[in-house]
Amino acid sequence: MTILTGVILAGGQGRRMGGQDKGLVHLNGRPLYQHVLERLRPQVDIVMINANRNIDRYQLSGCRVVQDVFDDYPGPLAGIYSALIAIDGEWAAFCSCDTPAVPLNVVEKLVEQRGDAPAVWVRSQSRDHPTLALIHRDMAAPLYAYLQAGERRLMHFLRDHGGHAVLLTDDESAFRNINTPDDLNERG
Numbered sequence: 648m649t650i651l652t653g654v655i656l657a658g659g660q661g662r663r664m665g666g667q668d669k670g671l672v673h674l675n676g677r678p679l680y681q682h683v684l685e686r687l688r689p690q691v692d693i694v695m696i697n698a699n700r701n702i703d704r705y706q707l708s709g710c711r712v713v714q715d716v717f718d719d720y721p722g723p724l725a726g727i728y729s730a731l732i733a734i735d736g737e738w739a740a741f742c743s744c745d746t747p748a749v750p751l752n753v754v755e756k757l758v759e760q761r762g763d764a765p766a767v768w769v770r771s772q773s774r775d776h777p778t779l780a781l782i783h784r785d786m787a788a789p790l791y792a793y794l795q796a797g798e799r800r801l802m803h804f805l806r807d808h809g810g811h812a813v814l815l816t817d818d819e820s821a822f823r824n825i826n827t828p829d830d831l832n833e834r835g
């Protein structure tokens with residue numbers, strides 16, 4: 648495998664967080680994205696952040712920051728597409744900015760169980776996590792066509808283009824997302 652880029656998806660609108668930039672809300676005194684950065688960085692060669700606002704604040708991390716190439720907000724697929732056309736190597740490992748306890752071996756597991764697939768995503772004991780995924784950059788072209796067709800369902804896209812889920816049996820709390828102020832208070 649060539650250079651593996653970790654991509655933190657931080658480009659959403661954070662509506663359930665009252666419109667705040669979710670990656671920058673604080674959990675235990677630090678921006679949420681930094682928790683993810685700390686856990687993703689040892690697993691990959693380089694980390695990139697996908698964000699659409701407060702770019703200068705994300706740049707303080709020292710990571711390259713990539714913005715969506717679309718003007719509207721078509722969802723995480725837009726961030727994945729924008730990152731895939733920007734990476735240097737062939738592969739990117741994606742993680743949402745709102746998953747602060749993401750397992751420290753998740754990328755290793757995805758790489759190990761990929762087989763020949765161009766994409767794999769995490770399935771925990773209770774559900775699928777398509778934004779926690781390893782994706783080859785050749786998926787960019789079909790993803791662009793999918794977005795242009797008005798489609799938005801990431802897991803369907805990955806599955807229909809040769810991807811498969813990788814079951815991880817970690818405690819479910821490792822995959823919990825922070826979406827609301829109540830989620831933050833519970834975890835803080």
Ligand SMILES: Nc1nc2c(ncn2[C@@H]2O[C@H](COP(=O)(O)OP(=O)(O)OP(=O)(O)O)[C@@H](O)[C@H]2O)c(=O)[nH]1
Pocket residue numbers: 656657658659660661662663664669697698699715719720721722723724725726727742743744745778826
């Ligand atoms: N680049 C990009 N990333 C997005 C977009 N929408 C969501 N994401 C990211 O995808 C992941 C899951 O996002 P959600 O929690 O479903 O959406 P959100 O916009 O962040 O939050 P809500 O508005 O409360 O749904 C998060 O890491 C978001 O940062 C988007 O339009 N562009």
